[in-house]
Amino acid sequence: MNIPYVDAHVHIYGYSIDTVKRFIRDLEIILLGVAEDLSSSMKVLELSSKVNSLIPAVGIHPWNIKDSSYSELEKVLEIAKSVRILGEIGLDKRFARESIDKQLEFLEKFLSFASENDLRVNLHTLDAWRDVFELLVRYEISGAIFHWYSGPIDLLNEIDAQGYFITINPAVKFQKKHREILKKASIEMILTESDGPYNYKGVNLSPALIPDTVKEIARVKEIEEKEVKKIIYKNFQRYLS
């Protein structure tokens, strides 16, 4: 079997089922599909029942928590009984600071659920890097991804020591801070992601950019591309196991 590419954070409900199938077939890629509220969580679940190589996650994005009800949270946790990953969940102190108390309340509910049910988490942690890290440790979360990590360099070692992961996004080619992270992070803690179908600074992020991102990681880390692909796949297996 060929080693597949990995997209460890993609908003898969934003694509048609045909497009999802095409990504998987043409790229030979495993997709971790995150959600951002109840309705997208249900869409991700439905898609994953129809295609192989799509691992579903359910959750409520920090940006949506302000307008989410507690009954929505309960419903997401109800369907979470059928998945292995919660995401996209987390805290955002940069773009959603006004709802931070409610975000924290939701995140603690998610983490305590993940801890009880041995689920992995897929995290948005903008300007709340350390807050989230400390919560993961407190709730004894066994598998975590800090998606599109652009936080403090000194937290990288702690994330790594805890056996957690960060994702590198295609924006690494031009986003200075993220590039710095790639240089400093151990290859053993790195996964790739697209965050598609988000448009970032004119770039249409999508799983189709993952092969090029692997190439870029190989270049910066001075490791052969094939080897990088293999390490990332192994890292992903470790995250899931």
Ligand SMILES: [Zn+2]
């Ligand atoms: Zn995202």
